[in-house]
Amino acid sequence: MDGVTVTGVRATARILARDDGRGGTSLPVLEGDGPLALRRTRASGAEARVMLVGAMSGPLGGDRFAVEAKVAEGARLSVGSAAATIALPGQTKGEAHYDIRLDVADGGELAWLPEQLISARGSDLYVTTRVELGARARLVLREEQVLGRAGEEPGRLTSRLTVRVEGRAVLDQELACGPGAPGGWDGSAVLGGRRAVGQLVVVRPEFAAEPVAARMLGEEAALMPLAGPAVLVSAVAADALRLRRLLDEALAALG
Template sequence: MDGMTTQGVRATARIEARADGRGGTALPVLDGEGPLALRRTRSSGTEARVTLVGAMSGPLGGDHLAVEARVGPDAHLRVGSAAATIALPGQAGGEARYDVRLDVAEDGELRWLPEQLISAGGSELSVVSRIELRRGARLVFREEQVLGRAGEDPGRLTSRLTVRHDGRALLDQELACGPGAPGGWDGPAVLAGRRALGQLVVVRPEFEEEPPPARLLGEYAALTPLAGPAVLVTALAPDALLLRRIMDEALHDLT
């Protein structure tokens, strides 16, 4: 870790999961830095489980945090977080950045299920998630964002998600919200005044032949097959609790 600088904190957390040859998954690399602490929790069957524990507030303005996870062939990894992440303004000022880089090998499986990201008033955060999947890989990726705390306007939040499968682009999308974002982000054609938004990407080899059909999951939620063995669920809700309920129901149906 580069530690604290006048520009904020620089820290990276790294996870590597490998099949242990006995039907389980080993974690030869589990390395957290600064505010990004990693804890191995009780495994379930073939799956290793890791919890990301925020050791400090943030990310704050000027911070640059990154989480990297690599899943080897036949390994199974689930990553969650102990609490919501809250983007806050910091003394250093400027934009904070949070990078997520995930790589899943053939026949590997990753379930990425963190708690919500809350964009507090006055904060500026850019989240960039890049996912590389080999043929035969399985993925569950959940991303939930809450715009502002109770009774508070949001900060500026920019989120980009890129998923590549077998060397080809599967999904590449970006959303900007809050002060300084392009006009109309909160209008009826985008968020319609809702303050909780989420997306769920599920990649399974069997979807190549039999993808789930496109359908509405409620007034502000929908399931859409992608051009590959994957589906995308997008949802809006007035609050984080209702959003999680929608996402949990979709996840249960798809897995």
Template sequence: MSLRATARIAAAADGSLPVLHSDGPFALRRTRSTDGSTRVTVVGAMSAPLGGDELALEARAEDGARLTVDAAAATVALPGRTAAPARYRVRLSAGADATLRWLPEPLVSAHGSHLRAHTTAELAADARLVLREEQVLGRHGEEPGTLVSRLTVTRAGRPLLDQELAYGPGAPGGWDGPAVLAGHRAVGQLLVVDPDFEGKPVEPRLLGDSAAVTPLAGPAALVTAVAGDALGLRRALDRALAALAPF
């Protein structure tokens, strides 16, 4: 039987959590923060997503709030009893003068799985966002499942970024070729939205051999990176995070 679950988080400017609702595989825990923000850690309560599951996680930083959401472990997409794809939606929002840091652990696409993930973020004009996505294509020594991942971001009601990536069986040809992953099995991105970039735009540049910074048409920068494994990917994105997001 497929699972349907939605977990919700809302953080207020005074540091409180008016909403902290766990559901299904998402056990939400308030944890200690080292930077003064309100921090919530997502703890996996069961194996998910499996084929046919429909999961959602919503996080909102209300006006003036500072919210960090991270995770205790990686998410592993697994095959289920049905051939239907699993669906995982993340809905983020940040109000006026709010800061939202979305820093989950990697998503692992296990062999035989089929996952469609869609992250949306709606930001006020002066909100700040740090969003990290890491995808590992297959567990050690195995081929990946099918993974389709879309990221849609709007700022002050206007589109900032809308992109879709697809890997594994059934994905458009060439996803593993020299023009895309070139044999790498870990791929990720870091999106930083900061009103301060309006006065000092980010310059496009390479970060080492396998990561690049691209300024977006707005006060934002997108870092894309590939690596041979999850550890190498995290190191590349951590370097980018330290350089781009002092907040």
């Protein structure tokens, strides 16, 4: 059961989006507990919109948070968050976990656009994001991570992002930063001294027939086609504001 234990807080939020048969999207499941609260906001056309609201600080050391979102055929869902998530050290030793599971059926559409994840000094967080997509599913996924608050060294942050289309992996990558991470994470081949890193994954069926060409987007971002109907934009920046601008410009360039 979810709740407080000697090893930290356990909390899960669940979303299910379905075509309501009237040109819109219904949310028969919208539930969260503990520090994870979900709020439906004003819809836009056929798209349902949900905001993830943090009801308390965290994740802290030893916490295990999870968010599960399923989008059925014909449904359209956009998920954002009310504020940045801040990984903090806790009284309980050991790393915290934040697991995100996204499932989009054929003909479904998901925009996953949370605010930044900030790794505060002394924290230890492992984030996993796993996405399962049907053949004709559409996805926009933004992931932004900031290493340390202003004037602060970061905690340890490990992030793994996996995207599968029709059961086939099109992306599986992991990045570890901060104290105890493998050497070189802050070097010129990875972050180059910058403190904000982000990814944008866009999946559209039309990319299978007309792949997007790989190219640099200035000096801090690159667009790469993936082995499937998907593209990946990777960016690094000095701060969160600059990172968001780079990813927004990349999404606009993709139309």
